[in-house]
Amino acid sequence: MASKYITEIAISTSPERELQLRDQGFHMINVNLNQGTSSTTIVYMWFRMGNGEPITRVQFSFTDAMKDGLKKARFTELPVNLNSGTDGDVIHLWYSSGASPKYNIPIVDLFLTTDENEEATQFKLGWERLPCNLNRGNSGDFITLWLKRKSETYICDVAATTSFQDDINLFNEGYIRLDEDLNRDSGGNPIFLWYRQSTEMDGWLTEMNASIDHKQDSSLRKRGFTVVNVNLNEGTSGKPVMVWFKKEGSLPIKALTVTSNNKEDCPYMEADLILIDKNLNAGNNGMPLYLWYGN
Numbered sequence: 001m002a003s004k005y006i007t008e009i010a011i012s013t014s015p016e017r018e019l020q021l022r023d024q025g026f027h028m029i030n031v032n033l034n035q036g037t038s039s040t041t042i043v044y045m046w047f048r049m050g051n052g053e054p055i056t057r058v059q060f061s062f063t064d065a066m067k068d069g070l071k072k073a074r075f076t077e078l079p080v081n082l083n084s085g086t087d088g089d090v091i092h093l094w095y096s097s098g099a100s101p102k103y104n105i106p107i108v109d110l111f112l113t114t115d116e117n118e119e120a121t122q123f124k125l126g127w128e129r130l131p132c133n134l135n136r137g138n139s140g141d142f143i144t145l146w147l148k149r150k151s152e153t154y155i156c157d158v159a160a161t162t163s164f165q166d167d168i169n170l171f172n173e174g175y176i177r178l179d180e181d182l183n184r185d186s187g188g189n190p191i192f193l194w195y196r197q198s199t200e201m202d203g204w205l206t207e208m209n210a211s212i213d214h215k216q217d218s219s220l221r222k223r224g225f226t227v228v229n230v231n232l233n234e235g236t237s238g239k240p241v242m243v244w245f246k247k248e249g250s251l252p253i254k255a256l257t258v259t260s261n262n263k264e265d266c267p268y269m270e271a272d273l274i275l276i277d278k279n280l281n282a283g284n285n286g287m288p289l290y291l292w293y294g295n
Contacts, residue, residue: 005054005106005150009095010046011080021046031112033082033134036141041085045093045145047110053097054106058147060132060179062089065190069167070094088138096171103174103196109148114141120267122146123294128153129257132179153197154204154252155293158245160230162189170194180258186286188235193243193291195256206249208256208293210278211242220244238283243291255294262290 010026012018018028026046033043059075060082061067070077075094082091098104111127112134113119119129127146134143159170160182167177175194182191198204209225211217217227225244232241255273262277269275273294280289 005049005108006047006110007050007052007054007097008048009055009058009078009093009110010048011078011082011093012044012046013041013080013084018044024048029110029112031114031143033112033143034085034140035114035143036135037086037088037138039085043080043082043084045110045112055095055097056104056106057096057176058107058130058145059094059177060130060134061092061094062132062136062179063190065164066179067092068164069171072168073171075171082134083136083138086135086138086140088140089136091132091134091136102200103198105153105197105199106150107147108150111146111148113144113146116142116261116267119144120271123255123268123271123273126152126254128255130179131258151199152254153199154201154254155195155256156198156200156203156205157196158205158208158228158243158256159194160228160232160243161192161194162230162234164190178256178258180289182232182258182280182289183234183236184281184287184289186233186236186238186281186284188233188284188286191230191232191234193258203247204252205245205247206251206253206295207246208253208276208291209244210276210280210291211244212239212278212282217242224248232280233282233284236281236284236286238281241278241280241282251295253293253295255292257292258289259292260288260290262288268292
């Protein structure tokens with residue numbers, strides 16, 4: 001019987017390692033992770049299907065502080081820097097297998113995109129976007145990893161953190177960290193948004209929003225939204241930025257991501273994603289970042 005799930009992921013940076021992984025039954029994703037840079041190092045991502053415990057979560061680290069919770073939650077770290085041969089951020093891939101059957105759904109395929117037009121297609125096909133740019137900190141193409149799961153999933157919970165102390169608890173509770181610092185380049189605390197997904201047909205989120213002033217806070221509260229009680233501008237000179245969600249309605253949220261693009265002609269619109277057009281770095285000098293979600 002053919003294997004259904006991905007059980008291992010690997011990275012190669014040399015022809016010798018490529019040959020070794022191919023001989024071991026790994027499948028190569030044919031995208032050089034250094035695409036668009038001047039580096040001569042060819043970096044490929046590989047995966048292997050097997051009958052062991054399936055991989056259910058994939059995360060990235062681009063600072064040492066991001067690693068602590070992953071280690072404590074017993075994620076497997078791949079030792080190879082995905083930015084090998086460049087002067088970009090040191091990026092490591094981590095994965096976890098098994099854990100809670102309610103929140104951890106097996107991964108059956110991986111895909112890499114190198115531009116936003118490709119991303120729109122992946123959203124339409126029901127893939128899950130991991131927002132970390134695998135060329136983070138260098139001049140290369142914007143490369144993102146996508147996951148295909150065994151079953152359709154619905155986002156049932158969201159959370160946010162302003163330090164890394166709570167990472168271990170959230171990882172152990174089945175949450176997935178959106179690996180982009182929402183205070184990027186602002187000088188503030190490292191802020192990350194998290195979500196948890198399930199295949200169950202109830203308790204899902206149906207709508208999300210954000211507020212950047214007290215008037216918007218009041219309006220969203222009156223409309224039945226619940227606040228994620230973490231200021232996404234923590235540690236900056238900007239006004240408080242809050243994320244809100246609602247669980248009333250019949251259309252569950254299936255996709256949630258963060259990007260710096262809020263343009264009306266963004267390909268995400270073509271995929272029927274909804275833009276929350278409020279800069280999560282409002283009032284500071286950080287990189288403008290916006291949330292998108294899809295039902």
